[in-house]
Amino acid sequence: MILLRLVCLIRKDLMAVKIQKTGKQHSREWFEALMIAAVFAAIIRVFILESYRIPTSSMESTLLAGDFLFVNKFVYGAKVPMTDYRLPAVDTVERGDIIVFKFPKDRSLNYIKRCVALPGDTLAIRERQLFVNNAAVPLPEHAQFLNEMVPAGQPDQQIFPRYSDFNKDNYGPLRIPAQGDVLELNRNTIYLYGSLIADEGHRVSVMGERIMIDGVPATSYSVTQNYYFAMGDNRDNSLDSRYWGFLPEKDMIGQALMVYWSWDPHISLLSPIEKIGSIRWNRMALMVH
Structure with missing residues (x-):
């Protein structure tokens, strides 16, 4: 009887050890699965697809503030983090692409605009009509103007380049720099190319009539x-290349792909019923173009 009781106790102890070991194995398997999933998610986010939220109205009414969209990062060649190396591109940037990029004046910020001119193109705006290589470019389907047109010859000192007679509605002509272009430098052109040269890693200064x-x-x-030229579809309310200049290829992140969620960004999450009521169901799975 005592022997039987001892066998039962040993059996219970062995079963407890087995159960405990199995529980640890399950925990380790779950942990490994989560780590693998996290690694794959990071790879997808860095090199393939990333989520982006539209923060402003600069692309209305093509894209609305409060739209959440997927950005295709591999199409132009995703950048390897903490390096200047890019993966091979699947396709090149085309005129009309809606692109996401690092804002050249503050690369901690991501911007979204429409690419309207490519390297080597000559761009001009005459009475709001965009011309690329002397050909008129139709206004995008949902693009808009909100303010009165500024007449030609009325300069805007916020417009790039400084001290030109350009404004947002009458601009250029201006050639978009391409790799290998040889730029003429003088007291007039330095305002056009000075920041480009500095961004390519050089010190630029003016001494009298000489460019150093x-x-x-x-x-x-x-x-x-x-380099590229980017503009917002909301032409009167967009901080774009007309104001800060050429977009370097190195700042390109990817191409806008699809809106997967949209709601009113001005409604607080502290008002959940109102926030849910602001969901724009008609914009779900909307392809961006």
Whole structure:
């Protein structure tokens, strides 16, 4: 009887150890699965697809503030984090693409605009009509103007480049720099190309009539990368290339793909019923173009 009781106790102890070991194995398996999932999610976010929220009205009515969309990052060649290396591109940027990029004046910010001109293109705006290489470009389907047109010859000192007679409705003509272009440098063109040269890693200064690059007088400069010109579809309410200049290829993140969620950003999450009531169901799965 005592022996039987002892066998039962040993059996219970062995079963407890087995159960405990199995529980640890399950925990480890779950942990490994979560780690693998996290790694795959990080790879997808960095190199393939990333979520982006529209914060302003600069792309209305094509995209609305409060839209959440997926950005295709591999199409233009995703950038490897903490390096200047890019993966091979699947496709090139085309005129009309809606692109997400690092804001060249503050690269901690992501911007979304429409690419309207490519490297080597000549861009002009005459009475709000956009021309690229002397061909009129139709206004995007949902684009809009909100304010009165500014007449030609009325300069806006907020417009790029400084001291030009350009304004938001009458702009250019302006050639978009391409890799290998040789830019003529003088007191007039330095306002157009100075920030580009500085962003490519050089010190730029003006001494009298001379342009200095890295302390050496220069009359020309060879461009080392491609540039683009980007504009918002809400043409009167968009901080775009007309105000800050050329978009470097290195700042390109990806192409806007699809709206997957949308609601009114002005309604607080502290008002859940009202917030849920603001969901824009008609914009779900909306392809961006």
